[in-house]
Amino acid sequence: MAEPIVSDVLTRIGDLLIQESNFLYGVSDQVELLQTELKLMQSLLKDADARQDESDILRQWVTETRDLAYDAEDTIVTYALKVASSEEGGVLKRCACILYEGITMHKVGSKTVNIKAKISILKTSFRDYGIRESIIQGGGSGSLNERQRQQRETYSYLEDDVVGFDNDVKKLVEFILKEEEGNRIASICGMGGLGKTTLAKMVYSHHIVKQHFDCRAWVYVSQQCQRRHVWEEILISLQSKDQRDEIKKMSDAELVEKLRQVQQKQKCLVILDDIWTIEAWNSLCEAFPKKNTGSKILLTSRNKDVSLHADPRGFLYELQHLNDKWSLELLDKIISHRKGCIQTISKTRMEKLGKEMIGYCGGLPLAITILGGLLAAKQTQEDWENVLRYVKSHKENFGVNKVFALSYNDLPCNLKPCFLYLGIFLKGFEIRSKELIRMWMAEGFIPQIQHGEDGEDTMEDEGERYLQELVQRCMVHVGKIGSLGRIKTCRIHDLMHDFCLAKAQRENFLLMSNICSLGLSEEHIGKIRRLAINWKSSDECLRGIKLKKYPYLRSLLYSMLHLNHVYVKELCFKNFKLLRVLNLENYTRNLPEDIGLLIHLKFLSIKNSTMTSLPSSLGNLRCLQTLDLRSHAMSVPNVFKKMEQLRHLYLPSKYKVSEKLELADLCYLQTLENVQPKTIQTATSFRLNRLRVLGVWRYYKEPAQDAIQIVSSCPHIHKLNKLPEVHQFSPNLAKLTLRNTRLNVDPMATFENLPNLKILRLLHKTFSGDTMVCSKGGFPLLQSLVICRLDKLKEWRVEKGAVPGLCRLEIVACMCLNTIPDALGFIKNLRELEIIWMPKSFKDRLIKGGTDFYKVQHVPSLVFQWCIL
Structure with a gap:
């Protein structure tokens, strides 16, 4: 995947040459020459990427090209940031830095010349190997650009496209509505990709089911069942999200007892989605009463034995593959529901081509769905016939992975890294779309565009369209829709996640701590740029983590839910000076002072952490776009005024300040949550012209005028939380x-x-x-x-x-x-x-x-x- 990386790097270097030319004084000529060399290399990479599997040496060259592109960007951006920092320090600091900058300028010039020479050698090697040049399309895929124009304002989200489930839903609903004692568990079984979760969702959201049960809960169990986590999520759903903190403090015994009481007092429906083993069920079942209850359980599993073991008297529904008629109807439904398919193909020809292609999908709904998403993006009959030729050429082993590969390879260049980035989240994880898009922005996957004043699009709007395109292609599924009609959460199917992660690791795009020992294997050549350390990692794996081995990281996600985080020593940020994304959810230690060394950092989250204070060195993070501090009581320094690129600021739910926070100069700020009016310095000129989302928290005895001042200073708000008084509002609210x-x-x-x-x-x-x-x-x-x-x-x-x-x-x-x-x-x-x-x-x-x-x-x-x- 060198071509998308080089394309992204070229875009960012171009932006630097235009926007930060003052800070590239003395090295701009070398940067422009390097940019030209990268452009020439880019024309070879489409063919090189597609042929990586031909030989180890070709794969090695592609990896080296990708690493050189990253190295080029790191070198240039680091230099520009250091020069910018010295410019802002005044005359004395500027004089003190002249000698240092002269040395740095020489080093940067030497590095860029060296990188350019290596790229030139690789370019010759590619040509000697027989790699063909291709024409570089400006602005990415024409299909994507056209569809973006069609989707500027709104986007309709459809439920999962399904066929042939009406009778299945009817039978399952009839069973779970029965009041007979003993009939308490219904199961949906079948192989991955048959639609078990989709069918369960249809039952769960059925209007009669919603009326019959007093409360409902849905929890994803997964291959690595975390008993405590499953119990907590069920009880939170059956009671109230407001009780989350109280529930998390319960002992296991208290949690089980409370769950049993709730299910005996009320009619509850609990969905256990994707439970893999009998052992997993045995670990969970004590929380579900067997008698004196009108509550029911619906589970989905790939293992029929799990269902038979859970309740031999229960209702077992085995999903079957689709026949040809249903397969063709599903394909037609997907294509007709997706926007952007220009009708230059006759209905008869579409049916003939479609019927031939679905014959190779084996009646698997997931494979048909992905194929449909791909075909919906095709504009002409020739495009469809090319897809058919690919399918025929792989007919001996054409299955779901081949469909995934076909769909991935068809992605526009700028969407490939966005898709692979999904692999950094755990399988089955409900991904928060805002967070995902802001990570894409921090990584540089979304181009720098206007900041959204007076109706102009923002990078966030562009990221939303990227996500919409992945949804259109059926590679990503919509989870929840936000109150304003946007995608709130998203997810990818287990099998798609397996493909995504395998592809990402083979491309050396990222590493996951729960599936590898974090030691470099033969599969991983080149520099590791993204690492996720998560709560599904084994103790052995966590003990073996040596973060200093990964100095080139751009993204580090550290999400732990239990005590195995003790095996990871306190993070030493001086080792990660190139980080763009740092996600430390549930982190249990305070941030060290050396966090200020991460001058490239654009996304920082310490949500749900137990930190008590923030270091003042946080003010060095001038490039931050997103700062999420949503956690418990915390001392906050007055350093945000230095973060001139800040777009989204989430303050702790309760925080203390030694001096009032200065926010008036944050001209790009769009989100400000949990702000206490008394802690903000609101001068007469206080103005947040681009603010869209405001969450104000005012203690009961606090004067209302402070809050009113903040609200009236934000003319473009479209979302407002926790307003203490009602006097002045933006008409855009x-x-x-x-x-x-x-x-x-x-x-x-x-x-x-x-x-x-x-x-x-x-x-x-x-x-x-x-x-x-x-x-x-x-x-x-x-x-x-x-x-x-x-x-x-x-x-x-x-x-x-x-x-x-x-x-x-x-x-x-x-x-x-x-x-x-x-x-x-x-x-x-x-x-x-x-x-x-x-x-x-x-x-x-x-x-x-x-x-x-x-x-x-x-x-x-x-x-x-x-x-x-």
Whole structure:
């Protein structure tokens, strides 16, 4: 995968020559010559990448080319950053650095000349080997660029494309709704790629199932079952996410007892997705009561014996491969649902070509889905016929991995590293899309573009389109959709993850601590650039980690959930001066002072860590784009003002400062979460013009004016959390969350006039009054409304013509509320209504046969949870 790397490096070097020319004084000529040499090499790499398997020497040359491109960027960027740093230090520092810079300039010049010479030699070697030059397409794939233009504003996300599951769903739903004692476990079995998880999701989200069960939980078990983690996730889902910290403090015995109590008191549905072994079930089963319960379990497994062992009297459903008719229908469904397929192929010809291709997929839905995603990206009949020729040429061993390889090879150059980067996450992991895109940005996979003021696109918007393209090609699946319609989480199928990780490791793109000993093997030639140390690693592997062996790392992900992190010594950052991404979730030690040496760092997360303070050297990280400090109480230094590239700042939920934080000069800041108004220096000129997401936390006795100052200084907010008072808002506001504001005046009178508000969440003690009113014509764009724990609310009125577009309503623990408004019966768009922790009398009025059922009988999904009082 040298071609995408060289392409990315060329883009970044080009940006440097334009944007940072002042800081390349004295070496710009050598940099331009090196850039030219890399461009000439790029024309050979498409063919070289495709033929790597022909010989070890060719693979070695490709690896050397990739490493030289990285070395070139590291050398040039490091020099520019050091010069920039000395320029900002004033006259004295500038004079002191002149001699040092002269020495550095000489070294940089020598290094670039040396790299250029090595690339020239490799270029000759490629040509002598018979590697052919190709025409370099500017701007990446034409297909991608065209489809990006079609997707500038919105994107529709479809459920998994499925065929032939209607009868399967019906049978499974019938079983889990049965009340007979003993019939408690249903199982879906079959090989990987048959659609077990998809079928389970259809059952889990079935409207009758949602109405029947009081609460539901879904947990992914995986090949390496972590018993404690599984139990915790189930209980958190069955109770409340607000109780997560309390649940994590329970002992195993307390956790099991609580789980059993919940399942005996309520009708619960628990999905155990992808459980591999009988031993895994035996380790989990004590948390599930066998008698006196209306709760049910649905598990998916590749091992039929697991299902038979778990409950011999249970319902076992064995998935089968698709027949030719269903296979062709699935392919057609995928292609017709994907955007961008230009209809230059006749329907008859498409069916003929498609029928011939699916014959080689063996009726495996996953293989057909990936093939469909690939064909949907093809523009002409010739493209389709080329795919068919590939399939035929590999017909003897054409299977899911060949389909994956075909789809991967067809990716535009700029998407290949983005796809391989997914391998850095654990199999089955629900990937947070914002975090993924920001890591892509930090790595340089997304080009530098405008910063989003006055409607211009941002790098984040571009990253979203990259992710959308991978979804379109069926290589990535959408997990959760955010409240504003964007991808919130994503995932890749287990088999696709296996392919991704194998490809990434063979390309020397990354290493995973849980599948390798972190010692270089024959498979790993070249410099290791990305490393993930995770909680699924064996003790032996963790003991053997020697981080100093990897000085060229660009990404380091360190995510531990239990005590095996003690085998990793305190990180010494002087060894990782080239890091761009550092993710230290759940890290248990404070950051050392030498964190300030990571001058290239663009993404830093210490989320859920136990750190108590941050070093002042953090201010040296001038290139940071994302800084995530969401953890417990922590002392925070006033150093953010130095991070001029900062775009996303997440402060701890509680933090202390010795002096007020200066943020006014962070002109690229888009996200500011958990900010306490009293800790911010808000001068008259305080202005965050590009801020889109603001989370304000104000203690109850704190003056409201400070918070109002921050809100009024952010004209482009589209998401606002935890606002303490309601006076001034941006007209762009699309999502508003309030908590603990204790407002005495009905907030609806203000909120209903916000022209672009789509999501409104009124949480714990937001409003202290007893009556709320939504007026006619109010909330013209509101789609989702959550009313939670408004303890004194007795009456909620909605006038006819208010909230016309409301799709989802959630009412939680408003114990004094008598009933829902009559006008909800006229809102035809209302698709989901969830009633949680409300009195039983409230529920009885809304169920079929109840006095208020007429208000909700048109709602397809009506769900009650924990309505027992």
